[in-house]
Amino acid sequence: MEYRDTVALFASCPVDLFRPDVGFATARLLEQAGYRVEVPPQSCCGQVNYNNGDARHARELAWQIVEQFERYSYTVIPSGSCTGMITCHYPELFANDPRQARVSAFCERVYELTTFLVEVADFQPPAALPATRHGVVTYHDSCAGLRELGVKAQPRELLRRCAGIEVTEMADTEVCCGFGGTFCVKFGNVSARMADDKLDNALAAGADTLAGGDVSCLLHLAGRARRRGLDLAVRHVAELLADAGGAGIGEASAPEGDA
Amino acid sequence: MPDNLSSTRDRIMARIRAATAEAPNREFAAVLASRPPAENLLAPVDDPVNEFLKRARSNGCELIDLPDLPELPVSVASRLPGIETLAADERLGYLDWSAFRLTDNTSEAATGLVLADAGIAETGTLVFTNRTVASSLLFLVDHLAVLLLLSRLQRRQEDTCRAIDRDASAVHLVSGPSRTADVEQTIQIGAHGPRRLLVFVLDDRASPVSFVQ
Amino acid sequence: MSGPQTFIARAGAALDDPQLQSALARARSGFVDKRASAIAAEPDFDLMRDQAREVRQRSLSNLAACLEEFEQQVTAAGGQVHWAESTEDLRRIVIDICLRAGAQTVTKGKSMVGEEAALNQALEQAGLTPWETDLGEYIIQLAHEPPSHIVAPALHKTRSQIADLFRNAHALGERDLGEVSALVDEARAVIRERFLSADVGITGANLLIAETGTAALVTNEGNGDLTARLPRTHIVTTSFDRVVPGWEDASKILRVLSRSATGQPITAYTSFFSGPRAQGEQDGPENFHVVLLDNHRTDLLASEFREMLHCIRCGACMNHCPVYQNVGGHAYDSVYPGPMGAVLSPLLRGYSQDDELPNASSFCGRCEEVCPVRIPLPGLMRKLRERETLEKKSSWLSRRLLAAFAVVARKPVLYRHLTSAGTRLLGAVGRRRGVLRTVPLASGWTRYRDLPAPQGASFQQRWAREEGTKAGDKHNA
Numbered sequence: 001m002e003y004r005d006t007v008a009l010f011a012s013c014p015v016d017l018f019r020p021d022v023g024f025a026t027a028r029l030l031e032q033a034g035y036r037v038e039v040p041p042q043s044c045c046g047q048v049n050y051n052n053g054d055a056r057h058a059r060e061l062a063w064q065i066v067e068q069f070e071r072y073s074y075t076v077i078p079s080g081s082c083t084g085m086i087t088c089h090y091p092e093l094f095a096n097d098p099r100q101a102r103v104s105a106f107c108e109r110v111y112e113l114t115t116f117l118v119e120v121a122d123f124q125p126p127a128a129l130p131a132t133r134h135g136v137v138t139y140h141d142s143c144a145g146l147r148e149l150g151v152k153a154q155p156r157e158l159l160r161r162c163a164g165i166e167v168t169e170m171a172d173t174e175v176c177c178g179f180g181g182t183f184c185v186k187f188g189n190v191s192a193r194m195a196d197d198k199l200d201n202a203l204a205a206g207a208d209t210l211a212g213g214d215v216s217c218l219l220h221l222a223g224r225a226r227r228r229g230l231d232l233a234v235r236h237v238a239e240l241l242a243d244a245g246g247a248g249i250g251e252a253s254a255p256e257g258d259a
Numbered sequence: 260m261p262d263n264l265s266s267t268r269d270r271i272m273a274r275i276r277a278a279t280a281e282a283p284n285r286e287f288a289a290v291l292a293s294r295p296p297a298e299n300l301l302a303p304v305d306d307p308v309n310e311f312l313k314r315a316r317s318n319g320c321e322l323i324d325l326p327d328l329p330e331l332p333v334s335v336a337s338r339l340p341g342i343e344t345l346a347a348d349e350r351l352g353y354l355d356w357s358a359f360r361l362t363d364n365t366s367e368a369a370t371g372l373v374l375a376d377a378g379i380a381e382t383g384t385l386v387f388t389n390r391t392v393a394s395s396l397l398f399l400v401d402h403l404a405v406l407l408l409l410s411r412l413q414r415r416q417e418d419t420c421r422a423i424d425r426d427a428s429a430v431h432l433v434s435g436p437s438r439t440a441d442v443e444q445t446i447q448i449g450a451h452g453p454r455r456l457l458v459f460v461l462d463d464r465a466s467p468v469s470f471v472q
Numbered sequence: 473m474s475g476p477q478t479f480i481a482r483a484g485a486a487l488d489d490p491q492l493q494s495a496l497a498r499a500r501s502g503f504v505d506k507r508a509s510a511i512a513a514e515p516d517f518d519l520m521r522d523q524a525r526e527v528r529q530r531s532l533s534n535l536a537a538c539l540e541e542f543e544q545q546v547t548a549a550g551g552q553v554h555w556a557e558s559t560e561d562l563r564r565i566v567i568d569i570c571l572r573a574g575a576q577t578v579t580k581g582k583s584m585v586g587e588e589a590a591l592n593q594a595l596e597q598a599g600l601t602p603w604e605t606d607l608g609e610y611i612i613q614l615a616h617e618p619p620s621h622i623v624a625p626a627l628h629k630t631r632s633q634i635a636d637l638f639r640n641a642h643a644l645g646e647r648d649l650g651e652v653s654a655l656v657d658e659a660r661a662v663i664r665e666r667f668l669s670a671d672v673g674i675t676g677a678n679l680l681i682a683e684t685g686t687a688a689l690v691t692n693e694g695n696g697d698l699t700a701r702l703p704r705t706h707i708v709t710t711s712f713d714r715v716v717p718g719w720e721d722a723s724k725i726l727r728v729l730s731r732s733a734t735g736q737p738i739t740a741y742t743s744f745f746s747g748p749r750a751q752g753e754q755d756g757p758e759n760f761h762v763v764l765l766d767n768h769r770t771d772l773l774a775s776e777f778r779e780m781l782h783c784i785r786c787g788a789c790m791n792h793c794p795v796y797q798n799v800g801g802h803a804y805d806s807v808y809p810g811p812m813g814a815v816l817s818p819l820l821r822g823y824s825q826d827d828e829l830p831n832a833s834s835f836c837g838r839c840e841e842v843c844p845v846r847i848p849l850p851g852l853m854r855k856l857r858e859r860e861t862l863e864k865k866s867s868w869l870s871r872r873l874l875a876a877f878a879v880v881a882r883k884p885v886l887y888r889h890l891t892s893a894g895t896r897l898l899g900a901v902g903r904r905r906g907v908l909r910t911v912p913l914a915s916g917w918t919r920y921r922d923l924p925a926p927q928g929a930s931f932q933q934r935w936a937r938e939e940g941t942k943a944g945d946k947h948n949a
Binding site for chain 3: 267268270271272274275276277278279281282285286287289290291293294295300301302314318366381382383384389390391392393394395396397398399415416417420425426427428429430431432433434435436437438439440441442443444445447449450451452453
C-alpha cells in the first residue's frame with residue numbers, strides 16, 4: 001500500500017494512560033485516510049505545569065515534544081486541549097527565546113484529529129458504519145478545541161459521513177464541563193456541579209451516548225455519571241468513527257479473559 | 260489646593276509617565292490626531308429615518324408621525340388623554356397650548372414636552388443639552404413627549420458629537436423610557452424616570468422650522 | 473462580610489443555597505440570551521470590538537497627556553479634580569467635600585470605585601446619610617451586603633427576599649409587594665423624595681473624556697442623572713484609567729458596552745457631565761468634583777497586567793463564566809467577582825487569600841471569547857498563577873509535585889514504564905466495575921466522581937508491543 005505521508009501520533013496523557021483504545025482508533029482512522037502512523041516516545045505536552053504557573057518546566061517538556069516530533073510532516077492528536085496547548089501556547093512559551101522560530105514552524109504542522117481528517121485528509125470512510133449501535137449521540141464541545149482551534153463542525157461532519165449519525169444537540173453544548181485540569185480536584189464541588197449541568201443537558205436531549213474530543217473531560221464526565229448512576233455511555237469521537245467496540249469510558253469491560 | 264494633595268497628583272502622574280514610556284510626553288493634540296483613519300469602517304446607515312424609527316420602537320418609544328408643527332398640541336392631547344399640566348420647552352411655547360395648563364415646576368408636572376437637539380439613527384436616540392432643556396425636565400416627569408425634527412437626525416454617534424453643543428455641562432442621550440431589571444432580571448418600565456417616552460416626528464427637511472431661542 | 477475564609481468554602485455554601493441557585497439560574501439565561509440576540513442583530517460587532525480595544529490601548533498608552541487635558545478642561549469649566557492614591561484618600565476627599573458643603577444627606581448612583589473604597593460605611597461614620605438610588609444598590613444597602621455583580625448588584629436576591637427587605641425598611645401597611653412592578657414602584661416613591669432633598673450627589677463614571685473634561689454615565693433607570701443634576705454638589709468617584717481622548721473614542725466604547733452588558737444596543741440614558749451649571753444653562757449643580765483613584769492601578773499599568781485596565785466593566789465575563797454562574801459573586805469575596813475580578817482583586821488588594829481566585833477557573837476561555845475589548849483573561853490568570861509559583865506562595869507540596877512530574881515526564885522511557893505499571897495496577901483493580909470508587913492520594917477526584925479504570929497497559933506500551941509483533945511477523949516472513 002502506498003502511503004500519502006507519515007504522521008506522528010501524539011496520544012496525550014489521558015489516552016496513553018486511561019484509554020489506549022482511543023489511540024488505536026486514531027491510528028486506524030489515519031491509516032484508513034492513507035497515512036503511515038508512527039508513535040514517537042512521548043510524555044506530557046507540558047500543559048499541567050503551564051496552567052499551574054510552572055512555565056519553566058512546561059518549557060522543558062515542550063521542547064522535548066518539539067525535538068521528538070518536528071521531523072514529521074504532521075503531528076495529529078486526539079485531543080483539542082493538548083493540540084491547543086501546542087499550537088496556541090508553545091509560541092507564547094518561547095517568546096524571547098532563540099528557539100521560537102523552530103517551535104512555531106513545528107506548531108503549524110500540529111493538528112487535532114477531527115480537523116486533520118476533515119481539512120487535511122478529506123477523509124472518506126471505507127464503508128458506512130452501523131449508526132444504530134450508539135443510539136442518540138450528543139457531542140460536548142470541549143473548551144480548548146472549540147475556542148482555541150475552532151473544532152465544532154468537524155466531528156459532527158465526520159459522524160455524519162462515517163456512521164450516518166446526526167448529532168442531537170443538547171443545551172449549552174459550548175459550556176465547560178468542569179474538568180479544567182487541576183481545577184477539578186482543587187475546586188471539586190464547583191467542578192462536579194458543572195459536570196452535573198452537562199450530564200443533565202445530555203439526558204434532557206435524550207442522549208444515549210455523550211461523545212467528545214478530549215478524554216480528560218470524558219473521564220471526568222463518565223466518572224460523575226457513574227457516581228450518580230446515570231444511564232449514559234461516554235465515548236471519544238474517534239471510537240465512534242473507527243467503530244471501536246468494547247465498553248464505554250468507566251463502564252465494566254467485557255467478562256474476564258478479554259485481556 | 261493643599262500641598263499634600265498636589266503632591267499626590269504629581270506622584271501618580273510620575274508613575275503613569277514612567278509606566279507609559281512609549282508616549283511619555285506626547286501633546287494631547289497629537290494624541291487626538293493619532294486616532295485611526297477617520298472614515299467609519301462600520302456598514303453605512305443607509306436609511307437613517309427608518310433606522311431611527313425601527314431602533315426607537317424597539318427601545319420602547321412610542322412614535323407619532325406629526326404632519327405639521329401647529330398640530331403638535333392636538334396630537335399630544337390625543338396621545339395623552341387626561342393630561343392637563345404640561346412642563347413645556349420654552350421654544351415650543353408659542354404654539355397653541357390653551358387646552359393645557361403650562362407650568363415651570365417640573366417636579367409636579369405630569370408631562371414634559373421638549374424639543375430634541377438631535378436624533379441618532381444608529382440607536383434610535385434623542386439628544387438634549389441643558390443649554391436648551393433642563394435635565395430635571397427630562398427625568399422627573401412621568402411622561403416625556405419629545406419633538407424630533409428630521410433635519411436634526413444624525414446617522415451615528417460620531418456625527419452627533421460634531422453636531423451638538425457638547426460644551427454644555429450636561430448632554431443627555433435618551434433612548435427609551437426609564438427601566439430596570441434589578442429584580443429577578445425582569446424588565447420593568449418606569450424605574451426612576453419617565454414611564455412613557457413619546458416621540459413626535461416632524462419631517463422638516465424640505466422646509467426647516469426655526470425657533471427663537 | 474464575615475463568613476467562610478476560602479473560595480471553595482464560600483462556593484460550597486453557595487452551591488447549597490436554594491434561593492441563590494434560583495436567582496442565579498434566572499440571571500444565567502437572562503444575560504446570556506440577551507447578549508446573544510443583540511450580537512446576532514449586529515453583523516459589525518467584531519469590528520466594533522476591535523475599535524473599542526484600539527481606543528482602550530491608545531488611551532492607556534497616552535494616559536499622562538489625556539489626564540492633564542482632562543484636568544485642565546474640568547478646571548476651566550469650573551470644576552475640580554482630586555487625586556486619591558489609596559481608597560483611604562478617596563474616602564477622606566469625598567467626606568471633606570461633603571462636610572465643606574454642609575451636607576447631611578447624600579444620594580448615590582452606582583459606582584464600583586465607591587464600592588471598592590467602601591464609601592458608604594465611611595460616609596455614615598462621618599455622620600452623613602448615604603442613600604443608594606440604583607435599585608440594585610438600594611436593595612443591597614438595605615441588606616447590608618456587598619454587590620454580587622458589577623452591573624446587577626442584587627442579582628443574588630430573589631423577589632421575595634427583596635419584598636422582605638422593603639417590608640422591614642418602609643412603612644408599607646398592608647400593601648402587597650408580590651409583583652415586580654409593585655417593588656419597583658415602591659422604591660421609586662421612596663427614592664424620589666431623596667433625589668429632591670439630597671445635599672450632595674455621588675456617581676461613578678463609565679468613561680472620562682479628556683477633550684472636554686467630561687464624565688460619561690450609562691444607566692437604564694435614570695437614577696444617575698437625578699443624582700448628578702439635582703443636588704448642589706456633584707461628586708464623581710472613579711479611577712483615572714477610565715479616560716479616553718475624545719468624544720468619538722467614547723462612542724466606540726459605548727457601542728460595545730451595553731450590548732455586552734445587558735444586550736441593549738444602547739441603554740435608556742447615556743449622559744455626559746462637564747463641570748457645574750454654567751451661565752445661561754437651565755439647571756445643574758453648583759459644584760462639580762471628580763475624584764480619581766489609583767489604588768495600585770499605576771502598578772498594573774507598568775506591569776504585564778496592563779490589559780486588565782482595558783476592562784470597561786460590562787460584566788459579560790461573569791455572565792458567561794460557568795463558575796460564576798454556579799456560585800455567584802459573593803464567593804469571590806470582592807466587589808469585583810467573576811473572571812475580571814479573579815484578575816483584578818489580587819492585583820488591587822494583594823490579600824494572600826486572593827491568590828486562590830485566579831486558580832478558581834477551569835480556563836474554559838468563554839470570558840475571553842465574550843470580552844468586548846478582548847482581554848485575555850485566562851492568560852492573565854495564568855500569569856498570576858505563575859507569579860504565585862515564582863514568589864513561592866503556592867504550596868510547597870504543589871510545587872514539588874509539579875517539578876517531580878516534569879522530571880519524570882522528561883524521560884519518556886521512564887515515564888512509559890512508571891505510568892504503565894500504574895495503569896495496569898489500577899486497571900486490574902477497577903476492571904470488574906469499570907470504575908474505582910476510591911484511590912489512595914486521589915481523594916480530590918474521587919470525593920465527587922468515580923475514577924474510570926484504565927484499560928490496562930498504557931497506549932505506548934501496547935503500541936510498542938504490537939509494532940514489535942508486526943516487525944517480528946515481517947522478519948519471519
